[in-house]
Amino acid sequence: MQVRLEIFWAVALVALLIVEGATAQLVTIWFACGALAALIAAIFGAKLWLQVTLFIVVSGVTLAATRPLVKKVTKRKSTPLNADRCIGQTAIVTQKIDNVMGTGEAKVSGTVWTARSADDSVIEEGKTVSVEKIEGVKLIVKEKE
Numbered sequence: 001m002q003v004r005l006e007i008f009w010a011v012a013l014v015a016l017l018i019v020e021g022a023t024a025q026l027v028t029i030w031f032a033c034g035a036l037a038a039l040i041a042a043i044f045g046a047k048l049w050l051q052v053t054l055f056i057v058v059s060g061v062t063l064a065a066t067r068p069l070v071k072k073v074t075k076r077k078s079t080p081l082n083a084d085r086c087i088g089q090t091a092i093v094t095q096k097i098d099n100v101m102g103t104g105e106a107k108v109s110g111t112v113w114t115a116r117s118a119d120d121s122v123i124e125e126g127k128t129v130s131v132e133k134i135e136g137v138k139l140i141v142k143e144k145e
Contacts, residue, residue, distance in 0.1 A: 005051060009039035026070050034059030086131045091115070091141060097123040106131075106139055115139045 016032040037058040038051040046054075086108050094112055097104030099120050106115035106129055117123055118132045118140045129141035 005042045005048065006039065009035055009042050009051070009055075013039055030063040030066070031055075031059050033062045085109070086113075086139065087133060089131050090144070091129050091131055091139065093123050093125050093127045093129055093141075096125050097129075097141070106141055108139065113137070113139045115141050118142045 013032055013035040016028045016035055020026065020028045020032060034055040034057075038055040041051045041054050089108050091106040091108035091113075093104070093115065094107050095103060095105035097106070097115050097117050099116050104115040104117070104123070105112055107113070108131055114137060115129070116135075116138050119142060121143065123129060123141070123143050128144045130144050131139050132142050133140045
């Protein structure tokens with residue numbers, strides 16, 4: 001029976017490492033550590049309940065100890081696109097904004113954009129507006145009070 005358990009844990013360890021190697025993120029490394037601990041216990045003749053307990057405990061401890069660090073290191077930083085940087089900025093209306101007529105332009109950060117009113121109000125040329133969001137290539141703006 002001991003030989004089968006050693007083979008089981010060795011196969012589990014190899015399978016978990018193969019899965020880990022095939023994925024782009026760390027997903028099974030903690031369980032591979034648990035399988036290694038259980039394999040070592042099996043080699044030294046430990047009972048099945050101890051092997052399973054070691055697998056669970058070592059997997060849980062390594063997961064709890066390293067997961068926050070791994071998440072911090074592998075966290076992808078989102079870099080705002082140039083257009084996204086306009087959101088929240090102040091713009092000047094360079095052409096009357098009228099959603100019904102489909103007209104309007106605003107200048108923000110030195111760039112002139114097609115603009116539409118967020119609340120369908122008409123905004124006259126020269127007014128100061130706040131960029132609420134971007135839809136396609138249009139700024140959605142709201143007049144500042």
